[in-house]
Amino acid sequence: MSLLEWFLDPAHWSGADGIPMQIGVHLFYSAVALALSLLFAVPLGIYIGFTGKGEGIVAGIANALRALPTLGLLVLLFLLLSPVVPGQLVYGIPTVIVLVLLAVPPILTGTYAGIQAADTEAVNAARGMGYSQVQILWFVQLPCALPLLLSGVRSSTLQIVSTATVAAYLGLQGLGRFILDGRAQGDFSQMAAGAILLAALALILELAFIAVGRLIVSPGLQRTTRAPRKIVPTTAIRLTAS
Template identity: 70%
Template sequence: MTVLDWLADPANWSGSGGIPAQVGYHLLYTGIALVIASAVAIPLGVVIGYTGRGEVLVAGSANALRALPTLGLLILLFLLLAPVIAGQLVFAVPTIIVLVLLAVPPILTGTYTGIQSADGAAVDAATGMGYTRAQVLWKVQLPCALPLLLSGIRGATLQVVSTATVAAYLGLQGLGRYIIDGRAQADFAQMAGGALVVAGLALALELLFVLLGRTVVSPGLRRTSRRRRPAPAETVTSMIRTVPATR
């Protein structure tokens, strides 16, 4: 059986073990990990970008997490948590922790870098219009940071989607099942088919983030991110218009 035969087999597209169901499990792990990672990394990134403090310590420690071996960490967490957690959670919790640790660094980096990279002319103009420091942060710096923030979340999403296959090592469902089961059965068509589905899912999410960026990021910021250089007055005006002053 070839990879195309495996993908075209209707039996692989139905039932609890079919591709749609496994994609659902895969997206569930990914979504939970991204929500938790965003809840941790975005506020922390805002604090670092706003105050300029803790960047070396916090961001450096977060980036060091990328060097951890994912599979080894997964097994270690399972062994540590198995005596204290019962039921299916003993398999799900280590998986989510590993994926969260993988997602935090790009989101954190994108958040504080975006805030620190906000156009100084726009910040000065907002301050001159009577904005408080908090208003400058929420109405100028954060909107200006949106392209880099979304880029960080997009990078985290792609990393988590490609790595969530490790859930199958602990017996969980997901697209990793095709790779693990295919290897156990010497079914290379199943292994390659599962890998292609993961790649297709990552590509679909990438396109989704491209569309999201075009929807939520203002055209002026998109032009800036593409390294076009509008006149300074035009840059300041476009940024301030997106965040009218509070009276």
């Protein structure tokens, strides 16, 4: 069966193992991991950016988390939790923990770096107008931090979505099933289809984040690339006229 035939087969678009269901399960794992990452990383990032405390320690921990082997950590957590966690949770909890550990560093870094990079003149102007430190954080620093914060969330989301395929190694559903089952069955069309679906999902989410960024980020903070205007020297104009 060719790749096109695999996609055109109605059996692959219905049922518990169909493409819509697998995409839904994949997005469910990803959404849970992203929500937990935001709940942990954003408040901690705001605290670090606001107080300047713990930045070096957090940066070191974040770099260490990025170096963790995802699949090895998944298997280790499964072995540690299997004696104490009942039912299907023993498969879902390790997967979510691995995804959260992967997603926290970009969100955390983007949050506190964005707050610290807020325009000094805007902060001083707000302070001169009598704003309290909390008001400066809420009305000046956080809006200025939105581009970097969203960039961290977008990076984390794409990493979560691409890495959530490891759930299939524990027998869970998701787009990783197509890749893993296709490899086990020698069905390369199924493997390629799983990879294409995963890439398409990541691309759609990337475009969605770009659209959200344009909607919620102040136009003054959006970096736009414009071609510089060509200025003709007045001497050249005079020579041409003469």
